[in-house]
Amino acid sequence: MEKIKVGIIGTGLAWERLHYPAYQELTDRYEIRALCDIDRSRAEKWAEQLGLDSQRDVYSDFQALIDRKDLQVIDIMVPIVKNHPVAELVARSGKAVLLEKPMGATLDQANATRDLPTHYGIPMMVAENYRYSEEFNLLRDLVGQKKIGDPVHFIYQNTNCFPCAMTKDTFSATEWRQHPAYPGGDILDAAIHPLAGLRHIFGGIQFLQSFGVPQKDDFSPYAAVTVNLHFMSGVIGQFAYYPAGQEIQKPLVGLRIFGTHGMIYMEDNQCGVINVFHNDGGHEIIPFKPMRGYYNELVNFYNSLTGQEAISVTPDMEMGDLRTVYAILQSITEQEVIKVDKVPQYTVH
Incomplete structure (x- = not known):
């Protein structure tokens, strides 16, 4: 080889x-x-x-x-x-x-x-490791295969306590993240991951509307943001990102996708299982191995360089993820609904 x-x-x-x-x-x-x-x-x-x-x-x-x-x-x-x-x-x-x-x-x-x-x-x-992770590929496939019927809406609560990690041996301890020289701070650096995951599942975003709680800490202009999302597929939902605090109660709110025949629940991307609940009382537990995105992206890159397959996450896909973050910041500032994408899909199936 x-x-x-x-x-x-x-x-x-x-x-x-x-x-x-x-x-x-x-x-x-x-x-x-x-x-x-x-x-x-x-x-x-x-x-x-x-x-x-x-x-x-x-x-x-x-x-x-x-x-x-x-x-x-x-x-x-x-x-x-x-x-x-x-x-x-x-x-x-x-x-x-x-x-x-x-x-x-x-x-x-x-x-x-x-x-x-x-x-x-x-x-x-x-x-973008979320697009290569086992869990978000499973979620995309479950939705695409209509495992819970037609997807209708979702809630996704993502908590990342930046202050908790600032004095530890973590990414949050790096000087350039604590005092970022780019718009959005931790929202651009970290929230882009779960947003990429949502786009991987549901495709392009037609509109979004955002709200933020301002704070003085340098690492993020907002202690928390909430985002109402309308995907071009017709799915709607709410994404909440909380970088300034903790989610103490367990199980976590996590990601919950509601469909016409049931719902999907993933507590977080480290839990190792996706739960599928059916309206008829059925329940499936689907395991996944966390942190496989980095391995999978290197496999895909190798295969593309040796002519075996195309690159799955193109610059256009990542541009859509970044544009989503900037649309969130724009919506908060202008107090307006913002158009995001012009084409419905930024995923490779």
Whole structure:
């Protein structure tokens, strides 16, 4: 099996906890050849663990890594404000791009990132793990197969206590997330995931209307947001995101999808089961393995690079996810209903 040769830009938490474990399962398909980090000593520690030469294969200047002729793919895990400029330099070099979401800190940046594959003729995948996760693919299939009849509406409560994690060894402890230099703060960084999951299940969004509770903390302009959503498929629902506090009562509200013949319930994406309740009293428990999105996206990217299948999560799909976040922020500010998508589907079935 051909091994794809990879260079890594950014060896922080996203690499350590998300991408690296997936690469470890795919050593027959990927070979990590070079590492770059603004903290060279951190990259050197990883080089030692991976058996790389710290003099030859470790960089603090990402352009020097990009210039290496032996690399086929660059996996970019940097602060959001650097996503577009780094991705553009990689694309300009002719190498394939694996980029963490979101594609840019602004809509203009994201639009420019979306166009990189066309401008430079390179493959690019946006690493939106919710679209590759077992649970959201199961949910999409259950809805598509009308397991509960026609879907009518949903509620989705997502709580992410940012302040609880700020002093721990977590993503919330990073300086650039605590004091973000991009609109929306944690809403753009974290709420984009469950919103991508909803779009994966139901498709494009026709309208949305949002409300927010303002706060002074830098990590997010709002302590909580609620969003009324009208999908182009006709499904309606409410998404609530609470980054400033906790949901103490168990089981969690989670995601509940109501249909003409029953309902689907998933407490959260770590619980490992999806419950299907039928109006006739029947009940099914469908298991899933959490945290498989990163593995699945790397499998899909490998298969696309070797001509076996298309990239499932295209830049256009991720652009729709990002546009949804910006529409939420716009709706709160303008106190208006906002149109979001022009086409009904941003999913690959």
